[in-house]
Amino acid sequence: MADDYYDLLGVARNASQAEIQKAYRGLARKHHPDVNPDDKSAKKKFQKIQAAFEVLNDPQKREMYDRYGSSFETVGGGRGGTSRRAGPEAGFAGFSPEDVDLSQFFGERFGAEPEEAGGFAQFFRQFRRGAGTRKAAAGRPRRGSDLTHEIAIPFTTSISGGELQLAVTRREGRTETITVKVPPGIQDGKKIRLRGQGETASETGEPGDILLTVRVEPHPFYQRRDNHLIVRVPVTLKEAALGAKVDIPSPQGVVSIHVPPGTSSGTKLRVKGHGVAPARGAPGDLLAEIQIVLPKHLDETARQWIRQIDDRSHEDPRANLRW
Secondary structure (H helix, E strand, O other), rough: OOOOOOHHOOOHHHHHHOHHHHHHHHHHHHOOOOOOOOOHHHHHHHHHHHHHHHHHOHHHHHHHHHHHHHHHHHHOOOOHHHHHHHHHHOOOOOOOOOOOOOHHHHHHHOOOOHHHHHHHHHHHHHHHHHHHHHHHOOOOOOOOOOEEEEEEOOHHHHHHHHHEEEOOOEOOOEEEEEEEEEEOOOOOOOEEOOOOOOOOOOOOOOOOOEEEEEEEOOOOOHHHHEEEEEEEEEHHHHHHHEEEEEEEEEOOOEEEEEEEOOOOOEEEEEEOOOOOOOOOOOOEEEEEEEEEOOOOOOOHHHHHHHHHHHHHOOOOOOOOOOO
């Protein structure tokens, strides 16, 4: 008994395209042969998942599958004797689908049961309605299917660009490694299209594409806001109180910033043009947020100095704090 494509993807029969694509991505990652090198059944499971997704992700194929099941590709042809391979016009010269009882015709001519004959009749009517379109497209090779993948890239690669290797398992089970060029400044959720790297439908058909959804991994110190980069810069109490020159890394290399005397935590110092430099457009800025780091252990003398400094200050740091 053929596998049910909806059961393979774990979705309901009325699932949306987004739900089908989400389920496929999760199962593809789980059962990919590269992720399960010791599981001999993973490859077969992965191929079944791909086959189910290829049908359910295509609205036309899905409609035919819902109507005729896994044998939908053979409906109207390839079910048996030579008479069934004859064109659907055979025996109907001068008649339209509405002029005859098609269910009766298929039942008498092919020996089909009433339910099956009714299905043939419905398929035939749809075939006749779209005959003009199919005749026009008959001479064109069928284009291969597009493949969809998600890739996780380091934060630094998303900013500066680079290359990575993508392992793609083809329909016949062969794994192919493709080099992906990541443009500088790409953001999380954006897509990269690899033209001509998808599935090939026939020897003469144009291959499909691979659509990659980019997921950017977080950075322990840097955050991105549009094309600006924000980094928290730890400084000592002395550097904040008396001022200092501090070196910090950036996508363009190490830059020096001047910390003015009396700088408080949370102060942002801007370095123009040292943020994200996208492939198109002006580069953003680097925003260095100062964070004062106190020593973990203070002796009594140090504590006394801090008390004296505080006693000499008559400012209330919470004077403007409001609910």
